[in-house]
Amino acid sequence: MILVIGHVKIAxxxxxxxxxxxxxxxxTTRQEKGCILYAFAEDVSEPGVLRIVERxxxxxxxxxxxxxxxxxVWSDFLKATATVLDRExxxxxxxxxxxx
Amino acid sequence: MILVIGHVKIAxxxxxxxxxxxxxxxxTTRQEKGCILYAFAEDVSEPGVLRIVERxxxxxxxxxxxxxxxxxVWSDFLKATATVLDRExxxxxxxxxxxx
Numbered sequence: 001m002i003l004v005i006g007h008v009k010i011a012x013x014x015x016x017x018x019x020x021x022x023x024x025x026x027x028t029t030r031q032e033k034g035c036i037l038y039a040f041a042e043d044v045s046e047p048g049v050l051r052i053v054e055r056x057x058x059x060x061x062x063x064x065x066x067x068x069x070x071x072x073v074w075s076d077f078l079k080a081t082a083t084v085l086d087r088e089x090x091x092x093x094x095x096x097x098x099x100x
Numbered sequence: 101m102i103l104v105i106g107h108v109k110i111a112x113x114x115x116x117x118x119x120x121x122x123x124x125x126x127x128t129t130r131q132e133k134g135c136i137l138y139a140f141a142e143d144v145s146e147p148g149v150l151r152i153v154e155r156x157x158x159x160x161x162x163x164x165x166x167x168x169x170x171x172x173v174w175s176d177f178l179k180a181t182a183t184v185l186d187r188e189x190x191x192x193x194x195x196x197x198x199x200x
Contacts, residue, residue: 049139
């Protein structure tokens with residue numbers, strides 16, 4: 001399994017404007033092949049920080065997601081609508097796993 | 101590196117009441133030895149779902165966090181203040197890593 005942890009930080013004033021399109025992108029992504037978990041969430045301590053968490057069945061499924069047309073729509077929309085202050089998204093192959 | 105991905109789902113009406121104590125717990129946890137990332141975030145698509153993402157230097161650091169007194173304070177507060185509808189928290193050792 002592949003995990004993705006990341007964040008996009010936008011101007012806090014832009015969050016409301018991006019939320020509906022973000023929700024649509026999330027719903028579309030959750031239909032993609034190999035998608036186990038896909039979520040964006042608003043950090044409770046850092047306004048404007050959108051946390052990203054994902055689980056995918058394989059590197060291939062994640063790569064296909066990266067090339068999906070709806071992701072370009074989202075990316076273009078985000079740049080046009082919000083001031084993006086920071087971005088970090090990292091994928092990891094899952095090793096030893098422990099429920100907590 | 102150890103990654104943690106999880107969520108706690110509470111009644112949406114309870115989110116505002118838990119937020120200040122949650123913010124305090126997060127700030128305290130970020131001071132813990134071996135903590136690289138520790139965040140809670142409100143899911144943009146699922147009201148009441150608090151997404152959890154963490155990065156720790158080692159299993160030992162994560163285990164020490166689990167036993168920290170301030171985590172029992174948080175856990176007791178959460179149960180007393182909110183209706184917890186669902187919870188899943190899973191730790192993973194990070195394997196092959198790719199920035200996206």
